Amino acid sequence: MTTANENVVLHVADVHKTFGGLHALSDIDLQIEEGKTHAIIGPNGAGKSTLLNVVVGRLAPTRGAVVFDGQVLTGKQPHEINQVGVARVFQTPEIFPELSVLQNVMAPAFAKRDGAFKLNFLSSLADEKQIREEAEHMLEDIGLIHQKDMHAGSLSRGDKRRMELAMCLMQHPKLLLLDEPTAGMSRHDTNTTIELLKKIKERGMTKVIIEHDMHVVFSLADKISVLAGGRIIAEGTPEEVRNNPKVQEAYLGGAH
Amino acid sequence: MNLQGIFSMSRKDLTTLVIFSIVVLALPIWLQPFGAAYPDLMQRFAIFGILAIGFNILFGLTGYLSFGHAAFLGVGSYTAVWTFKLFSMNPIPALFFAVIMSGLFAFIIGFVSLRRSGIYFSILTLAFAQMSYNLAYSVLTPITNGETGLQLESSDPRIIDSMFVGEQAGLPVSNFFGLEMSGIPGFYFCAIFLIIGFFITQRIFASPFGMMLRGIKSNQTRMNYTGFNTRPYTLTAFVISGMYAGLAGGLMAVTDPLAGAERMQWTASGEIVLMTILGGVGTLLGPIVGAWLIKYFENIFSSFNENVLHNLFGFLPDGVESVVVEITSMFVGEGWHLTLGLVFVLVVTFLPGGIMEGYRRITAMFTGGGGDGKKANADDKQTQPAE
Amino acid sequence: MDAILLQLLNGLDKGGAYALIALGLTLVFGTLGVVNFAHGALFMLGAFCAVTLRKLLTLEQVVLDTENLTAWGTPTEIRTPYVEAWFGDFGAVLVNYSVPLAILLAIPVMLAVGVAMERGLIKHFYRRPHAEQILVTFGLAIVLQEIIKHFFGANPIPQPMPENFSGAADIGVMLGMDPNVIVYPWWRLVYFAFSVIVIGAVFAFLQFTTFGMVVRAGMADRETVGLIGIDIDKRFTAMFGLAAVVAGVAGVMYTPLLPPDYHLGMDFLVLTFVVVVVGGMGSLPGAVAAGFLLGILQSFASMTEVKAIIPGIDQIIIYLVAVIILLVRPRGLMGRKGVMES
Numbered sequence: 014m015t016t017a018n019e020n021v022v023l024h025v026a027d028v029h030k031t032f033g034g035l036h037a038l039s040d041i042d043l044q045i046e047e048g049k050t051h052a053i054i055g056p057n058g059a060g061k062s063t064l065l066n067v068v069v070g071r072l073a074p075t076r077g078a079v080v081f082d083g084q085v086l087t088g089k090q091p092h093e094i095n096q097v098g099v100a101r102v103f104q105t106p107e108i109f110p111e112l113s114v115l116q117n118v119m120a121p122a123f124a125k126r127d128g129a130f131k132l133n134f135l136s137s138l139a140d141e142k143q144i145r146e147e148a149e150h151m152l153e154d155i156g157l158i159h160q161k162d163m164h165a166g167s168l169s170r171g172d173k174r175r176m177e178l179a180m181c182l183m184q185h186p187k188l189l190l191l192d193e194p195t196a197g198m199s200r201h202d203t204n205t206t207i208e209l210l211k212k213i214k215e216r217g218m219t220k221v222i223i224e225h226d227m228h229v230v231f232s233l234a235d236k237i238s239v240l241a242g243g244r245i246i247a248e249g250t251p252e253e254v255r256n257n258p259k260v261q262e263a264y265l266g267g268a269h
Numbered sequence: 270m271n272l273q274g275i276f277s278m279s280r281k282d283l284t285t286l287v288i289f290s291i292v293v294l295a296l297p298i299w300l301q302p303f304g305a306a307y308p309d310l311m312q313r314f315a316i317f318g319i320l321a322i323g324f325n326i327l328f329g330l331t332g333y334l335s336f337g338h339a340a341f342l343g344v345g346s347y348t349a350v351w352t353f354k355l356f357s358m359n360p361i362p363a364l365f366f367a368v369i370m371s372g373l374f375a376f377i378i379g380f381v382s383l384r385r386s387g388i389y390f391s392i393l394t395l396a397f398a399q400m401s402y403n404l405a406y407s408v409l410t411p412i413t414n415g416e417t418g419l420q421l422e423s424s425d426p427r428i429i430d431s432m433f434v435g436e437q438a439g440l441p442v443s444n445f446f447g448l449e450m451s452g453i454p455g456f457y458f459c460a461i462f463l464i465i466g467f468f469i470t471q472r473i474f475a476s477p478f479g480m481m482l483r484g485i486k487s488n489q490t491r492m493n494y495t496g497f498n499t500r501p502y503t504l505t506a507f508v509i510s511g512m513y514a515g516l517a518g519g520l521m522a523v524t525d526p527l528a529g530a531e532r533m534q535w536t537a538s539g540e541i542v543l544m545t546i547l548g549g550v551g552t553l554l555g556p557i558v559g560a561w562l563i564k565y566f567e568n569i570f571s572s573f574n575e576n577v578l579h580n581l582f583g584f585l586p587d588g589v590e591s592v593v594v595e596i597t598s599m600f601v602g603e604g605w606h607l608t609l610g611l612v613f614v615l616v617v618t619f620l621p622g623g624i625m626e627g628y629r630r631i632t633a634m635f636t637g638g639g640g641d642g643k644k645a646n647a648d649d650k651q652t653q654p655a656e
Numbered sequence: 657m658d659a660i661l662l663q664l665l666n667g668l669d670k671g672g673a674y675a676l677i678a679l680g681l682t683l684v685f686g687t688l689g690v691v692n693f694a695h696g697a698l699f700m701l702g703a704f705c706a707v708t709l710r711k712l713l714t715l716e717q718v719v720l721d722t723e724n725l726t727a728w729g730t731p732t733e734i735r736t737p738y739v740e741a742w743f744g745d746f747g748a749v750l751v752n753y754s755v756p757l758a759i760l761l762a763i764p765v766m767l768a769v770g771v772a773m774e775r776g777l778i779k780h781f782y783r784r785p786h787a788e789q790i791l792v793t794f795g796l797a798i799v800l801q802e803i804i805k806h807f808f809g810a811n812p813i814p815q816p817m818p819e820n821f822s823g824a825a826d827i828g829v830m831l832g833m834d835p836n837v838i839v840y841p842w843w844r845l846v847y848f849a850f851s852v853i854v855i856g857a858v859f860a861f862l863q864f865t866t867f868g869m870v871v872r873a874g875m876a877d878r879e880t881v882g883l884i885g886i887d888i889d890k891r892f893t894a895m896f897g898l899a900a901v902v903a904g905v906a907g908v909m910y911t912p913l914l915p916p917d918y919h920l921g922m923d924f925l926v927l928t929f930v931v932v933v934v935g936g937m938g939s940l941p942g943a944v945a946a947g948f949l950l951g952i953l954q955s956f957a958s959m960t961e962v963k964a965i966i967p968g969i970d971q972i973i974i975y976l977v978a979v980i981i982l983l984v985r986p987r988g989l990m991g992r993k994g995v996m997e998s
Contacts, residue, residue: 069494095496107494109487112480120484123477124496132505134478135469139279141477180495334787385982388691388786392933393982396975399926403975408968535926539794546791599806607806610798617792618780 022047022219023068023188028077030063030243037063038243041077045188050210050220052230055240061223062104064240065192068221069101070094082187092129098187102194106173108180110166114157117165118148118179125184151179155209171202175209182213189213191222195229207232231255282471285553290464297453305565308452313564315459316520319466321544321556323513326470328542329551330479331506332486336391337378337398338541341371341511343405343533345518347412350419350528357429358443360450360458360523364516371515372508379507383500386489398535405530418529443523455524462520466513467557473509474553482506514541543613549625558624563609570608573601658828658837663955665827669844669913671951672851673699676906677928678935678943679858680899686875686938687895690778691786693793696925697800698766698900702907703916704804705765706758707813713739713751753818755912762904770900774893797921805918812915817843843912850909854902855944861898862940871895875938930978936991946989950974 025043029036038060045051055061066072068079070091079086086094095101100121109117122144127133152158155175160168165176174194181189194210195203203226210233213220224230230237230251237254239247247253247260254260292299296314300306324338345367352363382393405413413419421440430441443450450458473479484492485499492499522528531537544563549555578594578601585593600608620627681695715738720731739747750757777796781789816822821842828837862868870891907916914920931950935942950973956962957973969976981988 090498091493092496092498095494101494103494107488107491109484109491111487112483116480120480121495123481127477129496129498130501132478134473134476134505134509136477137279137472137475138477138480139475184496332787334790336790381979381983385986388790388937389933389982389986391787391790392929393979395926396930396978400972400975403971404968407971536922539798542791542794599803603810604802604806606798607802610795610802613795614777614792614799617788617795618777621784621788 020046020048022082023221024080025064025068026078026080028064028067028074028079030060030067030072031075036243038067038074040244043238043245045219045221046236047219048217049235050214050222050233052222052224052234052237053240054224054227054230054237059240060243061240062192063243065101065190065221065223068190069099092124095124095184095186096129098184099190100181100184100186100188101190102174102177102181102192104192104196106170106177108165108173108177110164112165113162114152114165114168114176115145115148115161117176118151118183119144121180121183122147148183151183154212155179156205171198174198175202175206178206178209185218187219189218189220191220191224193224193226194222195224195226203229279475282475286464286468286471289467289554293460293463294457296460297456303565305568308456310564310568311456312459312520312524314561315456315463316517316524317544317560317564318463318557319459319520320514320517320541321548321560322466322470322553323510323517324541325545325550325552325556326473326482326513327506327510328545329556330473330482330486331503333383333386333503333507334391334542335382335394335507335510336535336538336542337394337396337401338510338514339535339537340378340398340401340533341375341514342518342521342537342541343401343528343530344371344374345515346522346528346532347405347419347518348515349519349522350421350526351412353421353427353443353522353526354425355428357427358441359429360443360445360519362429363443363523364462364519367515367519367522368512369515371518372512374515375508375511376504379504379511383503383507395535395538398533398538402530402533402535405533413528413530416530418527421526443526450523451525459520459524462516463557466516467553471553478502478505543609545623546621547613547616547623549623552623552625555623555625562624566608567605570601570605571603573598658833659959661827662838662840663959664952665838665840665844667952667955668848668948669851669951670954671948672848673906673910673924673947674928674931674951675944675947676851676854677903677924678931678947679855679940680902681928681932682935682938682940682943683858683895683899683902685932686940687871687892688774688778688782690781691789691793692778693790693925694773694797694800695793695899695903696921696923696928697797698769698903698921699907699910699924700801700804700916700918700921701769702762702766702904703911703920704808704907705762705904706755706815706908706911707808707916709758709761710751710754710815713737713754717741755815755817755908758908759905762908763901766900766904767897769904770897771893773900774896778896779889779893797925801918801921808918810918812917814915815911817912821846847909847913851906854905858898858902859940867891867894927974930974932988934978934981934988936988939988939990942988942990950977953977 021044023043023045025041025045028038028041030038041064043051043053053061053064063072067074068086070086070089070093074087077087081094081097081099084097086097086099109120112120119138119141123131126144149158149161152161155178157168157172157176157179160172165173168176174197178191178194191210195206198206207229210220210222214233220233222230222233234251237247237249237251238245239254239257239260247257249257293315296311297306297308300311305311320338320342324335327338328334348370349360349363349367352366356362378394378397382390382397385393406415423440427441445454445458448454473482481492481497481502484495484497485502489499518528518532521532540563544559545556546559547563548557548559575594575598578597579590582590582593582597598604600611616623622629677695677699680698681692684690684692684695716735717738719734719736721734722731724732726732737747737751739750741747743750773796777792781792824839824841825845826835826838827840829835831838862872874892907920910916927950928947931946932943934950935944935946953973954970958970963970
């Protein structure tokens with residue numbers, strides 16, 4: 014067992030997850046350093062999404078624990094995990110389709126400011142100028158400001174994903190988890206998203222990205238863990254991983 | 270339609286509130302041509318309006334379909350009548366206790382029922398309401414007076430009143446510092462509460478809290494992963510909604526000091542759902558429109574009988590006339606509920622957004638809109654009820 | 657011991673009715689994914705098939721007997737049901753057995769009603785939210801019961817059972833106990849046996865016919881069955897018809913035990929929903945087991961000894977059980993994961 018590094022913000026410690034007799038995750042030990050972008054790659058069925066679900070509390074690990082910023086996340090409710098500073102972008106966008114784009118982006122700011130519950134039913138949304146302005150800035154950043162009064166449900170798929178990202182960014186999370194943030198996006202949208210994610214990187218936000226698109230991974234990641242068959246088979250900088258024969262065999266298939 | 274959405278609503282809200290208040294306070298005037306300007310009916314307009322907007326806070330905003338709301342109505346009525354019996358005929362303490370008691374009831378029932386969602390929530394609320402109804406008819410008879418219903422008696426203690434007023438002959442009438450709560454004053458008393466209730470609903474709709482409730486209806490998973498604990502939000506909505514129902518029940522007792530268990534039956538809960546759907550779920554005004562229409566047509570349709578129909582269709586040839594009368598008689602008088610059921614089926618099938626949705630479609634047709642359809646407008650927005 | 661046995665028996669007929677309605681409700685829910693609040697109304701319609709048949713059979717011809725004058729000097733009216741006038745003793749037998757005979761009327765009627773309901777209304781709601789399904793079927797239930805009220809009035813209409821079954825069976829004697837310890841009305845035994853037969857028939861149908869196999873597969877995984885090119889829609893329509901028939905015949909046979917009125921359906925519906933939830937939404941064996949279980953529990957709760965300890969328990973026992981089950985075991989006794997949880 015490695016001693017915890019000073020800079021480690023998320024520690025997935027010796028996590029196992031079995032479904033029935035199936036080992037979805039075995040011996041996962043991940044240390045994610047503060048301010049870094051850590052990519053988790055691997056072929057389909059490698060256990061990437063399971064791992065993410067264990068981190069955010071959707072699944073309970075069979076063994077092991079997830080420690081974030083000195084707190085054990087294992088056994089906590091999703092909203093509690095968010096409140097300690099972990100935000101998540103889903104593979105298929107989870108947004109509020111019936112609310113306006115602006116409201117979608119504003120809502121997370123309330124959770125950040127007011128906590129998990131606040132009985133503020135006599136104050137008016139119109140008086141929340143600060144949050145509103147912040148949300149509008151955010152929408153300008155991601156290029157959705159002109160759609161701010163539309164139902165979020167009527168956005169294109171790519172716009173929905175970017176809006177979901179904006180929702181997470183509104184909370185200035187300590188850790189941002191991204192589940193294939195560019196899946197299903199056009200090349201153009203993908204590039205815009207990469208630029209956006211690079212910008213966040215400059216702000217020093219820690220990110221964990223699960224991604225298929227190697228272009229995205231190699232443009233963003235500081236460190237890559239390769240998952241196959243529920244185990245981490247390699248870990249290192251993009252260069253190291255790219256040149257690792259084990260990885261090429263298991264995942265890249267020598268295509269590179 | 271205002272594209273700024275919710276943010277410039279404050280002024281719009283104020284205008285709505287002023288117009289709404291005028292419409293409500295002027296009911297006795299503008300209902301005259303409709304032949305509906307008598308106090309008893311107008312009291313029902315106000316009371317069922319309160320009930321429907323309260324129900325809408327729960328169903329319209331969070332999407333949780335309660336099939337047991339009538340239980341809170343009943344609790345409100347019983348509490349109010351007991352307050353009359355024990356303390357005073359002044360409606361204020363009666364309403365106060367009615368709202369508190371129903372809120373307490375809603376808290377307990379909501380605490381348990383909200384652990385589940387979707388149809389399970391509906392069935393849990395239904396089960397609780399049926400339990401209350403059955404108990405009110407059986408073991409709770411000392412409190413509810415069973416089938417006869419809870420009534421005032423001249424032997425009631427009325428502790429507070431007896432300190433100020435001497436013995437009176439006959440049964441007392443609820444009175445607001447001397448103003449008797451029947452007839453037109455009774456209506457205005459209820460109307461004020463309707464306006465206050467409407468105002469609070471407006472505030473809830475325009476508040477961050479209201480937005481969170483809509484968020485729960487729209488995507489509960491996202492709410493959780495955004496850091497919101499949804500249970501206290503839904504529970505608060507449930508309790509507020511129950512308190513509105515309690516207030517309505519209390520007002521029923523104020524205008525007519527009698528409380529019976531049939532007010533708690535699940536068909537009564539169904540009627541509340543019906544009003545809200547007919548008018549437009551999730552809209553501010555829809556539930557009130559629904560409640561008024563149902564109460565108005567209930568009044569008209571139930572008063573029809575064969576004689577009225579024969580007069581109405583007297584111009585037709587005899588054979589045709591009797592057939593027409595026979596058919597229409599199915600839908601009026603005793604058959605009013607058949608009409609109601611049919612209308613309800615049609616509305617849910619073709620216009621799930623209710624009358625407000627229909628109104629919006631028609632205005633969109635005339636203003637050549639349609640581009641509007643894509644704009645989110647938090648106030649008028651119709652969303653599908655959550656599962 | 658005998659008291660317990662008696663209560664057990666007492667719960668069986670009611671449990672049988674619950675199980676039969678719950679079975680149809682579950683079939684419809686499992687195959688069509690529709691929450692049908694009008695299912696109770698089908699039970700009620702069945703009951704009124706029995707009422708209608710009896711009315712038809714007892715239509716009377718009036719013959720004036722001018723020989724015998726009444727005290728007022730008018731001719732005596734001799735009233736005979738037409739069937740007796742036409743068929744003699746056989747006619748009398750028909751009248752006597754009107755309730756079981758009504759099953760023959762109820763089957764085609766309920767099948768037609770069920771298919772019409774599904775094709776005319778329910779099918780438009782397959783892809784709509786459950787809340788809207790609940791609402792529209794609730795509206796439909798109101799319509800159906802109001803139509804019945806228009807034609808049959810608001811008062812309960814008692815239906816006599818066939819005379820041979822009107823007495824009570826001394827079950828105690830059959831079990832070797834003293835006479836009159838356990839006396840149990842014949843018709844309730846008949847109802848219990850009847851419900852067991854119908855339930856058995858439905859299960860056999862689902863188990864041993866190709867049709868039933870497809871339906872069961874559809875209940876387990878609707879999309880796959882659709883994908884392999886089987887037209888499940890038609891079969892599901894037929895399922896709805898079958899569910900309507902089961903509810904209908906359950907209603908027919910229940911009439912001697914409880915005089916039907918127009919809101920009979922609503923009363924049973926609420927209870928049956930509770931039964932389905934307790935059994936586990938979507939589980940047929942669960943629906944049947946929970947039906948009998950709750951029927952028996954209810955009958956135990958109405959024992960004076962029990963009521964003395966917890967007053968009013970008989971009024972709320974079923975709902976109380978449902979609340980507890982939903983909270984501690986949300987899927988019900990035999991429910992599957994993920995049914996209607998979203």
